[in-house]
Amino acid sequence: MELRRRRAYDSASPDDGFRVLVDRLWPRGVSKERAAIDLWAKDVAPTTELRREWHAPGADFDTNAQRYRTQLEGESAEALSTLVDELRGHPVVTLVYAVNDTEHNHAIVLEDVLRSLLD
Numbered sequence: 001m002e003l004r005r006r007r008a009y010d011s012a013s014p015d016d017g018f019r020v021l022v023d024r025l026w027p028r029g030v031s032k033e034r035a036a037i038d039l040w041a042k043d044v045a046p047t048t049e050l051r052r053e054w055h056a057p058g059a060d061f062d063t064n065a066q067r068y069r070t071q072l073e074g075e076s077a078e079a080l081s082t083l084v085d086e087l088r089g090h091p092v093v094t095l096v097y098a099v100n101d102t103e104h105n106h107a108i109v110l111e112d113v114l115r116s117l118l119d
Helices: 048-054 061-073 077-087 106-118
Strands: 002-007 018-021 092-097
Touching (some): 002 106, 018 077, 048 061, 061 077
Parallel strands (some): 002 092
């Protein structure tokens, strides 16, 4: 399986495969048609508290990434397991997220966790 990431504000592409929104909130200003989401996995997204801390001024990516991994192992473990089961059998999966920072976001952490579970 090939895992990819794409911002919700970028146009969907036919080669995105199975598109999974991995945010707790729907992206502002993006219609459901334009988003072309196959699955909204909001229960694996960072909690509201963690999301606020993640985007606070001066937030530390590594600290928040570790807190998110802990969340995925704890309170979101069942939702993560369900997501893994959903993704099996799809040759290409694109994780869709809204945040502007393409190098320091929860989708990167989730992608890493999913790779370890799907391999």
